[in-house]
Every structure is written in structure tokens, then in C-alpha cells.
Amino acid sequence: MSDTTHLKYPPRITKRVINHKYTSHTLDFLIKGTVLPFDCYIKRYSDYVIIIQAGTYITEELLQKMHHNKEIYFLKEDSEKIRLYQTEYKTIDLSQENTVPANEPIKAALDLPQTMFNLFGTLEERLCLLYGTTSNLMQMIFDKGDEKLPLDGLYTCVNQLAACINPETNTLPMLLKIIPDKYTTHHHSTNVAFFSVVLANAIHLSQEEIIDVGFAGLLHDIGKIRIDSNILLKPSKLKDTEYETVKNHSDYGHAILTDNGISNPKILNGVHFHHERLDGSGYPKGLRAKLVPKYAQIVGMCDAFDALTTKRTFRDNYTSFQALLAMKQEMAAQFDNTYINTFIKLLRVD
Numbered sequence: 001m002s003d004t005t006h007l008k009y010p011p012r013i014t015k016r017v018i019n020h021k022y023t024s025h026t027l028d029f030l031i032k033g034t035v036l037p038f039d040c041y042i043k044r045y046s047d048y049v050i051i052i053q054a055g056t057y058i059t060e061e062l063l064q065k066m067h068h069n070k071e072i073y074f075l076k077e078d079s080e081k082i083r084l085y086q087t088e089y090k091t092i093d094l095s096q097e098n099t100v101p102a103n104e105p106i107k108a109a110l111d112l113p114q115t116m117f118n119l120f121g122t123l124e125e126r127l128c129l130l131y132g133t134t135s136n137l138m139q140m141i142f143d144k145g146d147e148k149l150p151l152d153g154l155y156t157c158v159n160q161l162a163a164c165i166n167p168e169t170n171t172l173p174m175l176l177k178i179i180p181d182k183y184t185t186h187h188h189s190t191n192v193a194f195f196s197v198v199l200a201n202a203i204h205l206s207q208e209e210i211i212d213v214g215f216a217g218l219l220h221d222i223g224k225i226r227i228d229s230n231i232l233l234k235p236s237k238l239k240d241t242e243y244e245t246v247k248n249h250s251d252y253g254h255a256i257l258t259d260n261g262i263s264n265p266k267i268l269n270g271v272h273f274h275h276e277r278l279d280g281s282g283y284p285k286g287l288r289a290k291l292v293p294k295y296a297q298i299v300g301m302c303d304a305f306d307a308l309t310t311k312r313t314f315r316d317n318y319t320s321f322q323a324l325l326a327m328k329q330e331m332a333a334q335f336d337n338t339y340i341n342t343f344i345k346l347l348r349v350d
């Protein structure tokens with residue numbers, strides 16, 4: 001009789017061996033205000049299921065939902081990313097800014113890109129982290145209401161963003177997946193910066209101009225620091241007087257940038273005139289056609305696109321295509337048609 005016993009009775013692979021692929025942590029391992037750079041699992045009976053995907057922005061609400069999970073798990077193959085998340089992100093927890101010296105979050109944001117970009121391999125992961133950092137920095141600025149801006153940190157974010165985006169790769173569909181649905185001024189500012197850089201890249205502006213447009217996009221609503229948050233956060237339609245108050249943010253934004261030593265007229269105009277429209281219907285000056293500066297047109301279009309595609313308490317959001325269609329048809333006189341068409345082309349998923 002030939003010896004085939006080993007074929008009928010192969011060695012058992014125990015679950016213990018499979019479990020060795022994971023490492024466990026308590027829930028406080030997750031840091032609010034960060035973007036998780038690797039998948040997070042929980043245990044369901046003997047299986048591990050992904051509960052938070054890599055690239056997810058960790059919010060207070062998410063942590064609350066997870067509170068009953070005593071342990072969470074990560075793949076051991078992500079150990080280097082896990083180590084850096086623990087060591088690097090502990091120092092850039094911008095959500096804790098009230099408990100640390102004022103310059104710490106800014107310093108941390110400045111330090112971040114080096115480690116972040118060295119670490120993460122895919123464009124989507126880099127963009128996720130950059131989005132988290134940029135929106136955290138903007139949140140800190142708006143929450144504190146300090147008009148002295150962390151310019152180095154802001155420029156670092158925009159420089160890294162411009163470095164991520166090139167004409168060969170269409171990043172818009174990727175960005176739209178990363179951006180949260182909910183409207184906040186800091187997310188909106190970040191979104192407009194990201195869109196402005198993508199559009200500036202697609203219309204072949206120089207690298208220097210792409211960075212400057214992104215910077216104008218990031219700070220386009222900085223003047224809202226001076227507007228009463230009860231008006232900004234009002235869940236219903238604004239009264240005429242309240243709307244007039246909000247409109248001042250364009251002038252305030254220009255003043256705040258000037259006070260911070262920014263003298264580049266293109267950036268200043270981009271912020272000051274982002275609510276101007278080609279048909280003269282905008283504010284603060286009612287500029288028309290070519291008198292609306294180029295950066296203001298780019299930022300203004302990205303601003304309108306983001307406003308339409310973000311969920312607000314008083315209305316549902318448009319899909320990206322619905323928003324661009326509305327801009328192309330109902331608002332055709334307000335925006336440069338070539339910019340809208342470029343944006344529509346960028347929406348395609350390769």
C-alpha cells in the first residue's frame with residue numbers, strides 16, 4: 001500500500017496562526033482629528049472585519065459609535081505605519097490645541113509633511129493625510145479666531161498639495177471620495193483649496209501660480225473670523241441684514257491677509273473678489289467680465305461648486321454633476337465656461 005496518508009490528513013492550520021496577522025490596541029489608540037492611514041478591524045466571533053477603512057477621518061462621533069469595542073485590531077504588516085501614527089500623530093493632535101501652547105499645533109503641522117510623505121505610498125493615502133492636516137489647521141485658525149495666521153504651516157500644506165497633483169493623474173474623483181459630506185468652514189476652506197489646485201493644474205498654470213491659487217483658495221473665507229458665528233451657523237435662511245454682514249468677509253479677508261504681510265496682488269485679489277461674478281452680479285464691487293481677476297474666478301467657481309455639493313441644514317446637496325450642470329446652465333453668465341467644462345472632464349473616473 002502506498003503511503004498517501006499525509007494527503008488525506010494534511011496538517012491543520014490553526015486560527016491561532018491566522019490571528020498572528022493582527023495586533024490589538026484599546027480604542028484610545030485612535031486619535032480624534034486624524035486620518036487613519038491603515039485599516040482598523042474588530043473581532044466578530046473568530047473573524048476579523050474592517051470597521052474603519054484606511055483614509056477615514058477620525059471624528060468624535062465615530063469614536064462614540066465605537067465606544068463599546070474594548071479592543072480594535074490592525075494588521076501586523078502595517079506595524080511601521082502604526083508606529084509612526086503613534087509617535088508622529090501624538091504630537092499633531094490639533095483637536096487638543098486648547099491644552100497645548102499655541103504654537104505647538106502649527107509647529108506640528110509644519111513637521112508633518114516630511115514624515116507623512118516619506119511614509120505613505122499611494123496618492124490617495126497622501127491626499128487623505130494632507131486633507132486631515134490642512135483641515136485641522138484651518139479648524140484651529142477658525143476656532144481660535146486669531147488673525148495672526150500660521151503662514152508657514154499653511155504654505156507647507158499648499159506646497160505639498162501642489163506636489164501631489166500633476167496633469168497625468170486625475171485626482172478629482174479621488175478627492176471627492178475623501179471630502180466629508182458635512183459643511184464646516186474649515187472643511188469648506190480645505191475643499192476650495194484642493195479644487196483650486198486641481199483646476200489650476202488642469203488649465204496649465206505654472207507651479208508657482210498653482211501654489212498661489214491654492215493659498216488663495218485656502219484663505220478665501222478667512223474674513224469670516226470677524227463674523228458672528230451665530231450668523232454663520234444659523235441653520236435657516238439669513239435675514240437681509242445678516243446677509244449684508246456676511247458679505248463683509250471679502251473685505252475682511254483682504255485686510256487680514258494684508259495685516260499678515262501678504263502683498264502678492266494676485267493672492268489678495270483672489271481672496272477679495274471670490275464672490276465677484278462675470279455678469280457683474282457679485283460683491284463687493286460688482287466687477288464684470290475680465291475685471292474679475294483670474295484667481296478670483298478660479299476660487300469663486302470652486303467655492304460655488306463646494307457650496308452646492310455640501311450638505312447644509314437648510315437643503316440637500318447636489319451631486320457633482322448636478323452642481324456643474326446647474327452652474328453651466330442656470331449660472332452660465334457668472335462663471336468662465338472653460339473652467340466649468342474642465343471641471344466636468346476631470347470628474348470622469350479613469
Ligand SMILES: [Fe+2]
Nearest residue numbers: 220221274275
Ligand atoms: Fe466667501
Ligand SMILES: [Fe+2]
Nearest residue numbers: 188220221303
Ligand atoms: Fe467660501
